[in-house]
Amino acid sequence: MTKSPERRLRSRDWFDNPERMDMTALYLERFMNYGVTPEELRSGKPIIGIAQSGSDLSPCNRIHIELAKRTRDGIRDAGGIPIEFPVHPIFENCRRPTAALDRNLLYLGLVELLNGYPIDGVVLTTGCDKTTPSQIMAASTVDIPAIVLSGGPMLDGWHDGELVGSGTVIWRSRRKLAAGEIDEEEFLDRATSSAPSAGHCNSMGTASTMNAVAEALGMSLTGCAAVPAPYRERGQYAYRTGRRIVEMVQEDLKPSDILTPDAFVNAIATVSVIGGSSNAQPHIQAMAAHAGVDLDPHAWQQHGYDLPLLVNMQPAGEYLGERFHRAGGVPAAMWELLNAGKLRGDCITCTGTAMAANLSGRESHDREMIRPFADPLMERAGFLVLKGNLFDFGILKASVISDDFRARYLSRPGNENVFEARAIVFDGSDDYHHRINDPSLEIDEDCILVIRGSGVIGWPGSAEVVNMQPPDSLLKRGIQSLPTLGDGRQSGTSDSPSILNISPESAVGGGLAWLRTGDTIRVDLNAGSCNALVEDAEIARRQAEEPAPRVPESQTPWEELFREKTGQLDRGGTMDFALKYRGTSRKLPRH
Numbered sequence: 001m002t003k004s005p006e007r008r009l010r011s012r013d014w015f016d017n018p019e020r021m022d023m024t025a026l027y028l029e030r031f032m033n034y035g036v037t038p039e040e041l042r043s044g045k046p047i048i049g050i051a052q053s054g055s056d057l058s059p060c061n062r063i064h065i066e067l068a069k070r071t072r073d074g075i076r077d078a079g080g081i082p083i084e085f086p087v088h089p090i091f092e093n094c095r096r097p098t099a100a101l102d103r104n105l106l107y108l109g110l111v112e113l114l115n116g117y118p119i120d121g122v123v124l125t126t127g128c129d130k131t132t133p134s135q136i137m138a139a140s141t142v143d144i145p146a147i148v149l150s151g152g153p154m155l156d157g158w159h160d161g162e163l164v165g166s167g168t169v170i171w172r173s174r175r176k177l178a179a180g181e182i183d184e185e186e187f188l189d190r191a192t193s194s195a196p197s198a199g200h201c202n203s204m205g206t207a208s209t210m211n212a213v214a215e216a217l218g219m220s221l222t223g224c225a226a227v228p229a230p231y232r233e234r235g236q237y238a239y240r241t242g243r244r245i246v247e248m249v250q251e252d253l254k255p256s257d258i259l260t261p262d263a264f265v266n267a268i269a270t271v272s273v274i275g276g277s278s279n280a281q282p283h284i285q286a287m288a289a290h291a292g293v294d295l296d297p298h299a300w301q302q303h304g305y306d307l308p309l310l311v312n313m314q315p316a317g318e319y320l321g322e323r324f325h326r327a328g329g330v331p332a333a334m335w336e337l338l339n340a341g342k343l344r345g346d347c348i349t350c351t352g353t354a355m356a357a358n359l360s361g362r363e364s365h366d367r368e369m370i371r372p373f374a375d376p377l378m379e380r381a382g383f384l385v386l387k388g389n390l391f392d393f394g395i396l397k398a399s400v401i402s403d404d405f406r407a408r409y410l411s412r413p414g415n416e417n418v419f420e421a422r423a424i425v426f427d428g429s430d431d432y433h434h435r436i437n438d439p440s441l442e443i444d445e446d447c448i449l450v451i452r453g454s455g456v457i458g459w460p461g462s463a464e465v466v467n468m469q470p471p472d473s474l475l476k477r478g479i480q481s482l483p484t485l486g487d488g489r490q491s492g493t494s495d496s497p498s499i500l501n502i503s504p505e506s507a508v509g510g511g512l513a514w515l516r517t518g519d520t521i522r523v524d525l526n527a528g529s530c531n532a533l534v535e536d537a538e539i540a541r542r543q544a545e546e547p548a549p550r551v552p553e554s555q556t557p558w559e560e561l562f563r564e565k566t567g568q569l570d571r572g573g574t575m576d577f578a579l580k581y582r583g584t585s586r587k588l589p590r591h
């Protein structure tokens, strides 16, 4: 791309204002202490923010504290001035009641930083799950040139000669623990072995998925997402990203140029073929909303369901991030889509060229890891969108439906992809943990486990709890999973074929509020429906007579505000009032 015609950078308003010399002097005074001369600040060089997401509270992103040094070098070498600042930390595993509360909080904070300080372009440092969508959402609102630098996954985890992937090993080992196959020490050993180095989760959980999404959207350099954090190339990407953002400012290449409707279709297609996390659904929906793209929640089925699973990575497949990177990473998976005519190749990207050009020559040579489109790991492996009398929207990640599950529930002769099951309803995860092994529930293979009170408002934040494991008695008999359903989410590292992200949730009067243990639920994947077989009159009676399940009180000011402002997962859990503020950088904040 070429330089756009001479434009006054927004930072000039701070550092070069002949009418308000007193203000200019004030601005210059402290910045000079950090090694920048007044001449340089007034010279017209672009000021590039580095949104630092790494800290001890967000260990998955801590690699960025090192990487930022290389990014600064790149910015300097390209003629920019780097300014590094922290963003609100998010740590998926540790934040209670859920890290999902913080996506919108980081978003709000970053909007204010980008809008209120003299920043002409920004490097968004991403890694742990929500650190990617939150920052892209903020960059869209402000709409200054922005580029994503992923921190990269950890090295592959090994235990007793077996690959153990982040999160996935926990869910699998919990089942072994419950079945009495391993003891607690072995459980801890397996879990810690899955985290051998700096970086984010090394399976195709939400972190790897969302960094792949950033690349698929065109927001990061080609091949950036999958490079493991400790690899040499990671530092090189940091340097090149720093160089490139300076050029992007010169070209005035903004999120609004990149984040088009087609870019989001590409992201959905990419998530589908890599076996990506079900959390990509609300995050992509939210990024689209903040980019001003009206993405129909059914786009997941329309543009994703029919696509095959190509990437052989846990939890849908076998391997982990290192091999994925060596096999070609995200560009190699996207190359398959492009070659099969399933990708919109003319989308402009942060590189300044179209996606198709970026992907040229990126075919994988490791066909065990990245399968050819014509010879996939699984056909129709994307996301199914379901609805019925219990909810208007729920999704099911097809790529994690195991052969065993398929044989038991989805292969009944003459009734393929249809099953009926008896609902066992839990009010939140405490209730589930207290009662799952209660023999009086008589849970057997013909049951569906349902959790409510775990959505955006009910939790609050929407919890990763829908991947409920069967009672120990069933696990001991070798039954690894029951159908599950809920108004929360589940970890992207989980291999549970759940119906989740249900909207509207029970806490706002969704159908799960009137569902009772013992009701029969009919799931028809052909029709995309999920219904409780309860008469309309009975539903009306329950709705009129029974109070909705109780939700816990807010414990912090933000929880209260979040509950007041945040919408349902089908629409991405965005704060809708914020959507109208797109393009704030076009109007400078007053002195």
Ligand code: FES
Pocket: 060, 091, 092, 093, 127, 128, 129, 166, 199, 200, 201, 205, 207
């Ligand atoms: Fe942070 Fe998985 S917990 S990336």
Ligand code: MG
Pocket: 092, 129, 206, 464, 490, 491, 492
């Ligand atoms: Mg998670």
